[in-house]
Amino acid sequence: MTPFLASGAIFGIWNWTDAIIRxxxxxxxxxxxxxxxxxxxxxxxxxxxxxxxxxxxxxxxxxxxxxxxxxxxxKEDLRPATADRWVFEFAPYATFIPVLMVLVVLPFAEDWGVRNLALGMFFVFAVLGLNIVGMLMAGLGSGNKFALLGGIRAAAQMISYEIPLVLSLLSVAMIARTLDLNAIAAGQSFTPESGQHAPYVVLQPLAFLIFFTAMLSELHRAPFDIPVAESEIVGGYFVEYSGIRWSMFQLTEYASMWAWSVFGSVVFLGGWAVPDTHTWAGPDWAWQLGITLIKSLAWIIAIMWIRVTVPRLRIDQLMSFCWKVLLPLALAQLLANGFILEYDGPDILLTLTSALGAVALLALIIFRAVKRPKSKLVGTYRQVQVSTP
Amino acid sequence: MATEVLWWIFAAIVVGTSLGVVFSRSVIHSAIFLIGSLASVGAMYVFLNVEFLALVQFLIYGGAVTVLILLALMLTRMGAGGRLERANGPQAPFALLVGGGLMAVLIGVAVRTAWPNNTSDTPRAISINQVSNGLFVDYGAPFVLASALLLVALIGAIILARQEDE
Structure with missing residues (x-):
């Protein structure tokens, strides 16, 4: 038995049928x-x-x-005459498969997942990196300029936001001292031997904010729906798709929203675990499934709430927010965590430093929101002013 | 048994997609075949019990490097009609020379090496703790030096890219 597969090998002859059924x-x-x-x-x-x-x-x-x-x-499955046939037809699958692979490691209740991997968290962001490929394929294969623009925007945005996302997850992994998603969830419930029982959102509010923002960006949800903006590039990389292939993209979008919600609630909210309780009346798994359901539902409603509240950002605002705000804060948090954990600082110190960063982030956003802009054209848009003939 | 069959399937996929990389007539198809090839190599790492390396292969080669290639192609090689240029420029013979030379060297080395033909020498499962101890404790100084080198390269790239702004 390898440490990678806490419950047997994936393709071992004794349990591959079990894997397929799950x-x-x-x-x-x-x-x-x-x-x-x-x-x-x-x-x-x-x-x-x-x-x-x-x-x-x-x-x-x-x-x-x-x-x-x-x-x-x-509906009829149309393919434009200018499309690159195979790239166009395989793009929806290439987008969907990584999301399906992520679902393999998510624990919905204690040890209730397809497989519980010792490197579960790393698996999630390693596999989700492949998601971009499908979007780029769709953008390139469609033979449409709007699709191409959407593909480029999606790739640029997702590559950039992956970095703060991974850093914020790593700062949680540092505290949890494991990458196993089940162990991370268990570390947020009360166990007599660990003594750790605060959800990581309490210990790491800044990481939570960074993760949530970067996740919205990875999901292309408002206010980061720049790659799929209808009013700018008529729908982005999947403009040319219709019928069943379009619904594959839709399926991917909602499935990844679900997957991210479960993943985020496992990492930050404790997943199937609740602080300070470890005995319930009735079967444990039923309670745990219900708790996961409630937490991920709250997460999904928050995503929808933000979608209807905040207007869409511009691409240069999006990029500078990632590289100039989120990334330095995530790095600072990683550094602070390193010092505190190395010198065995108390948990309250983790909460305090992270909360300080979270307050700084929120203060910056509020300050930027109320500040009057100096000119009407800002950022890179200054360079593309066109003189009228 | 099942592992062995899957190993050979993935090996076939690696060879097939690598041939696809070389023989595709469009650069985009080559790049997409390259993703398939690198991801299958990552899958083979799983069977070799080096899961961490497999995931790194997915993350770096499958996700980052090939996406970078695709992005660069999108931004630079797009023809007038939104279609891509064919990859048969005047440098094709040199590419053949370099590729053939590399293949000859690799095959030569592989044939001449005395491989330890010992079945008890199969790879053991390595936990992530061992990896991190090796990387950050035993070989901490080379790691820091390598990261400093990367930082310098990063800053240099930014300076080169920003020069036209002045």
Missing amino acids: ILIIVLVMTVVVVYLTYGERKVIARFQQRLGPTRTGPAGLLQGLADALKLVA
Whole structure:
């Protein structure tokens, strides 16, 4: 048995059928979750905007997602004449497969995942890096300038935001002293031997803020939906897709939103664990599944809430925010954590330093928001002023 | 048994996609085949019990390097109609020379090396703690030096790229 695979080898002859069955279950659950996330998102956003959202299809519009899915499957699958055939057709799969691979390591309850890897957290961000390839393929293969622009924007944005994302996760991993997602969740519940029982969002509020921001960017959710901005580049890298292939992109988007929510709630909110309790009436797994569900649901609602609240950023604002604000703060946090952990500082010191950084970040954002801009053209836009003929 | 079959499947994928890299007529197809090839090498690392290396292979080569290649291609090699240039320039014979030379050297070395033909010498599972101890404790100084070198390269690249702003 290798340390990589806490519960046996993936392809060992004794449990490969078990792995396949678990993956099938995860895929089925994911499909249902995605269908109801699209419905839920429309309902939630409608409520924020004082509308009703879908109401006609089934009771309270509950069948809307299914109806949409049926419509998308029945639509004609068009391929533009200028498209690069194979690149165009494989792009949706290349985007989807990494998200599916991430679902393999997520613990939904204690040891309830497809596989529990000792390097689980590292696996998540190693595999999600491959996600960009599919988007670039879609952008390049479509033979469309808007798609190409969307692909370039997606790649630039995702590569940049991966760095603060990974750094913020590493500062949690430093405290947890493990990369195993189950152990990270367990470290946030009460166990007599560890004594550690605060969720990492309390110990590392700055890492939480950085992670949440970078995650929104990786997901292309507002205010970072620059690669898929309808009003600028008519939908981004998947403009040319229709029918089933378009719905693959949609599936990827919502599945990764779900995956990130579960992952984020495991790393920062404790996943299936609750502080200071380790005995429940009834089976543990039922409670744990419910707790994971509540935490990830709260996470998803927060994402939707931000989407309806904040307007879209410009690409240069996005980049400078990543490289000039998030990255230095993430590095500072990593450094502070290193000192505190090396000299066995108390937990409260971790909270204090991180909270100081979080307050600084929020203060900077508020200061930038209320400050009056010096000129109307800022940043790189100054260079592209065109004189009217 | 299942592991062995999968090992050979991945080996076949590596060879096939590598041939695809060389023989594709468009640069984009080559880059995409390269991703497949590097990711399959990463998958083979899993079977060799070096999982950390496998994930690093996915992260660095699968994610970062090839995306960088694709991005550079998008920004520089796009023709007028949004289509990409073909990769058959006048430097093709030199490429053949370099590639052929490298292949000859590698095959020569592989054939002449006396490999330890010992089945008990199979790779052991290495935990991430061992990796980090080796990297940050045993070989701490080379690691810091390498990171300083990378930092210098980074700053140099930024200075070179920003010169036209002045």
